Amino acid sequence: MSKELYLKSDSNLNFSVNTQIKEQLKWLVGLDQIVPGDMLPSANQMADLLNLNRNTINLVYTQLRDEGLFSMQKGRGTEVKDNRVVEELRKKRQAMHELTVKSIEEAKALNIEPSEFFIAALAYVLMHHSQPVKGLRIAFIECREHDYIFYRNEISRLTGAEVTMIDVAELRLAQVDVMEQLEAAELVITTLNHSEEVKSLLTSSGKQLYVIGATVPTTLLLEISAMHSGSKVAFVCLGKAGGQWMASHVQVAGISQIEATSIGMNEREQVIEVLQHSDKVYASNAVFDELKQLSPDKVALYPMLLERSSESLLKDIAATTASS
Numbered sequence: 001m002s003k004e005l006y007l008k009s010d011s012n013l014n015f016s017v018n019t020q021i022k023e024q025l026k027w028l029v030g031l032d033q034i035v036p037g038d039m040l041p042s043a044n045q046m047a048d049l050l051n052l053n054r055n056t057i058n059l060v061y062t063q064l065r066d067e068g069l070f071s072m073q074k075g076r077g078t079e080v081k082d083n084r085v086v087e088e089l090r091k092k093r094q095a096m097h098e099l100t101v102k103s104i105e106e107a108k109a110l111n112i113e114p115s116e117f118f119i120a121a122l123a124y125v126l127m128h129h130s131q132p133v134k135g136l137r138i139a140f141i142e143c144r145e146h147d148y149i150f151y152r153n154e155i156s157r158l159t160g161a162e163v164t165m166i167d168v169a170e171l172r173l174a175q176v177d178v179m180e181q182l183e184a185a186e187l188v189i190t191t192l193n194h195s196e197e198v199k200s201l202l203t204s205s206g207k208q209l210y211v212i213g214a215t216v217p218t219t220l221l222l223e224i225s226a227m228h229s230g231s232k233v234a235f236v237c238l239g240k241a242g243g244q245w246m247a248s249h250v251q252v253a254g255i256s257q258i259e260a261t262s263i264g265m266n267e268r269e270q271v272i273e274v275l276q277h278s279d280k281v282y283a284s285n286a287v288f289d290e291l292k293q294l295s296p297d298k299v300a301l302y303p304m305l306l307e308r309s310s311e312s313l314l315k316d317i318a319a320t321t322a323s324s
Helices: 017-030 043-050 054-066 084-109 114-128 148-159 168-172 176-184 192-201 218-225 240-252 268-277 285-294 308-323
Strands: 070-073 077-080 137-142 162-167 187-191 209-212 232-237 259-264 280-283 299-301
Touching: 017 054, 017 084, 043 054, 054 070, 084 114, 137 148, 137 168, 137 176, 137 192, 148 162, 148 285, 148 308, 162 168, 162 176, 168 176, 168 192, 187 192, 192 209, 209 308, 218 240, 232 240, 232 268, 232 285, 240 259, 259 268, 268 285, 280 285, 285 299
Parallel strands: 137 162, 137 187, 187 209, 232 259, 232 280, 280 299
Antiparallel strands: 070 077
């Protein structure tokens, strides 16, 4: 990337370095200082630039990917996406920019340090304009090949909890940071895909485990069942395992006249080939925007829904937390 990024971190501020860097990157995107298609420095390069740990930058990039702002491809790097999430961020930050600059000027005129003012303002907002924070912390365990973003967002929406995503592969290795995240959580949620394995991995933790599942709308299955015999249909998720999960719901519904292919966005060259040779491509929400740009006429959203029992379970968790 040819653009020079002017970022900094300050250990004296009383919010995390991770948040500092993430929000600065969002400002750069919001103010068009980095634009869709721009490549970010590697985690190593950014860490050296800011004199930070590489893991901190990896976490920031991963969080911004999960928010839909960045894409991360092995061998290619981290890129600013061109989608509605980025566009919405730009509109919001550009509106915030004028207000922020004005507030800084007025604070300086009153001999108030801007950082002191904004930290105090945040505390004021928490006191007067926010709902009481429930404080429930949930560890959600899933593999990154599935659309874990869908599950995480649904858990957060229905429980109001702070949700930390833990990759089941990292849990197997019992990495120190993962175990710390697990220890900090009041309860643990996983999906049907990994319920037995996660249960065995948590045996000694004493954590309460809940299992949720997802399904697809009947309208989608009817749409696919109406396709001509021999139609080549691809199912694409973050990884191949996620694509296979998508295809499995079609198979269980007894739809057999199509030629189904499952693939993950981490297989970039194969994705391009599949887009060329498929009649229809169904993409999970996590990869839909990117695929739609590559092939607008072929790509359709593969919508996911929480199973009713799972939705009820999460609502019960929220209700129990609110009453305790």
